[in-house]
Amino acid sequence: xxxxxxxxxxxxxxxxxxxxxxxxxxxxLVDYLSDKYDIVVRYQGGANAGHTICFDNKSxxxxxxPSGIFHKDCVCVIGNGVVIDPVALLDEIRKIxxxxxxxxxRLFISHNAHLIMPYHKLLDSLHETAQGDQKIGTxxxxxxxxxxxKFARKGIRVVDLxxxxxxQEKLRENLESKNKLLKNIYERDEIDVETMLREYAEFDKxxxxxxxxxxxxxxxxxxxxxxxxxxxxxxxxxDVDHGTYPYVTSSNPTSGGACTGSGIxxxxxxxxxxxxxAYMTRVGNGAFPTELFDETGEALGRIGHEFGATTGRKxxxxxxxxxxxxxxxxxxxxxxxxxxxxxxLDTFDEVKACISYMLDGREIHDFPTxxxxxxxxxxxxxxxxGWMASNANARSFSDMHPEAQNYVAFLExxxxxxxxxxxxxxxxxxxxxx
Ligand code: GDP
Ligand code: IMO
Ligand code: MG
Numbered sequence: 001x002x003x004x005x006x007x008x009x010x011x012x013x014x015x016x017x018x019x020x021x022x023x024x025x026x027x028x029l030v031d032y033l034s035d036k037y038d039i040v041v042r043y044q045g046g047a048n049a050g051h052t053i054c055f056d057n058k059s060x061x062x063x064x065x066p067s068g069i070f071h072k073d074c075v076c077v078i079g080n081g082v083v084i085d086p087v088a089l090l091d092e093i094r095k096i097x098x099x100x101x102x103x104x105x106r107l108f109i110s111h112n113a114h115l116i117m118p119y120h121k122l123l124d125s126l127h128e129t130a131q132g133d134q135k136i137g138t139x140x141x142x143x144x145x146x147x148x149x150k151f152a153r154k155g156i157r158v159v160d161l162x163x164x165x166x167x168q169e170k171l172r173e174n175l176e177s178k179n180k181l182l183k184n185i186y187e188r189d190e191i192d193v194e195t196m197l198r199e200y201a202e203f204d205k206x207x208x209x210x211x212x213x214x215x216x217x218x219x220x221x222x223x224x225x226x227x228x229x230x231x232x233x234x235x236x237x238x239d240v241d242h243g244t245y246p247y248v249t250s251s252n253p254t255s256g257g258a259c260t261g262s263g264i265x266x267x268x269x270x271x272x273x274x275x276x277x278a279y280m281t282r283v284g285n286g287a288f289p290t291e292l293f294d295e296t297g298e299a300l301g302r303i304g305h306e307f308g309a310t311t312g313r314k315x316x317x318x319x320x321x322x323x324x325x326x327x328x329x330x331x332x333x334x335x336x337x338x339x340x341x342x343x344x345l346d347t348f349d350e351v352k353a354c355i356s357y358m359l360d361g362r363e364i365h366d367f368p369t370x371x372x373x374x375x376x377x378x379x380x381x382x383x384x385x386g387w388m389a390s391n392a393n394a395r396s397f398s399d400m401h402p403e404a405q406n407y408v409a410f411l412e413x414x415x416x417x418x419x420x421x422x423x424x425x426x427x428x429x430x431x432x433x434x
Pocket of ligand 3: 022023024049050051052309310
């Protein structure tokens with residue numbers, strides 16, 4: 001019998017992930033690349049994300065809608081892995097429409113995505129307050145409680161909005177246990193089912209046209225030869241499996257999550273672009289080996305405007321951590337790096353990079369994901385000469401100051417992954433593509 005030729009899968013999907021603690025500049029990169037892709041998909045997280053896009057003298061922060069929305073030919077999908085707060089979603093749709101961009105017909109929302117209900121947001125903040133010093137420092141967007149219900153198989157999904165009877169039943173069931181918690185543990189007023197049902201019936205009217213079987217849709221489009229950009233939220237070190245547990249978010253921002261959170265199979269994925277900030281930041285609690293508590297840390301935060309795009313909280317700042325990055329690049333299978341915020345280092349006479357850790361008098365090169373161990377390491381730095389010159393106008397690698405080029409070459413050598421983009425400012429055009 002004649003054997004069939006082996007068909008090689010095409011790889012039209014690219015994943016963009018944060019390699020650090022989030023806020024690496026994923027939004028900027030996704031927006032920059034969106035005109036080269038047909039579809040942009042968010043695959044996990046929810047309105048805890050804050051992705052900033054700067055174009056035409058505007059700065060817009062997106063929390064739920066993919067960062068391709070400002071490219072008129074680009075279709076945006078909110079995948080099954082996302083947890084959706086309808087209030088945040090409608091607010092965002094309105095904001096985008098006010099800027100003159102059509103959303104209807106360009107945004108598809110997975111019928112399998114879970115909803116964030118008002119009680120999720122309430123329980124998120126009540127739980128955090130009760131934790132005192134031990135709190136995670138969540139964004140308060142109800143992310144954890146919503147994913148808890150998803151994995152406990154009690155969650156309310158977008159598809160449930162299409163059937164009021166099902167919604168009513170599920171809501172009653174959920175509120176029964178949530179109200180017990182609110183009343184008996186947190187001494188709060190109970191939530192009324194009917195009021196909430198009325199509110200969600202209103203959402204349904206608006207959200208209905210966007211609801212789609214996105215797994216099916218995406219696979220059809222891939223078969224037709226369309227290209228897809230998968231937009232990660234948060235970052236590898238906040239991943240519930242691979243991050244600094246328990247100081248993490250409740251989803252998988254890593255590249256594997258792009259498949260489960262969208263329904264796109266791994267063999268469609270070619271490139272995995274890891275977004276690396278030229279230094280490190282973290283919002284919320286948890287270990288951060290290279291955190292600086294001095295004037296240098298303050299300067300990084302001041303020059304880099306390091307305030308959370310979602311909560312406005314001050315971000316903790318420190319030098320780049322190559323131990324954490326090597327781990328992150330491996331876990332995500334990063335094929336190329338987009339280096340962001342290089343311009344923030346323009347005024348430093350020296351730039352440091354953590355190349356290993358000391359732990360109990362021993363030098364270690366592997367990233368401990370166990371929080372207790374990670375909290376005890378101290379960074380070992382190598383120091384590079386700063387460039388003390390602006391790279392803001394650089395549009396090609398050769399335009400960059402030689403010492404800035406040297407920093408990029410150093411990172412490539414240490415991380416063994418090519419840097420294909422260097423971002424030298426928040427604007428769309430402030431990008432060097434190599
Ligand atoms: P994301 O969550 O990964 O999309 O990142 P955020 O939007 O939360 O945070 C990144 C911040 O840095 C935003 O304010 C961006 O506008 C800004 N930004 C992105 N790239 C650059 C860059 O290369 N230089 C400077 N100075 N700012 C940048
Ligand atoms: P983007 O997509 C930075 C952090 C919170 C907290 C932890 C858990 O903009 O990079 P959660 O509300 O998810 O339960 O909070 O995760 N966190 C982020 N930090 N950028 C984000 O998103 C984040 N999303 C969540 O500060 O430490
Ligand atoms: Mg952000």
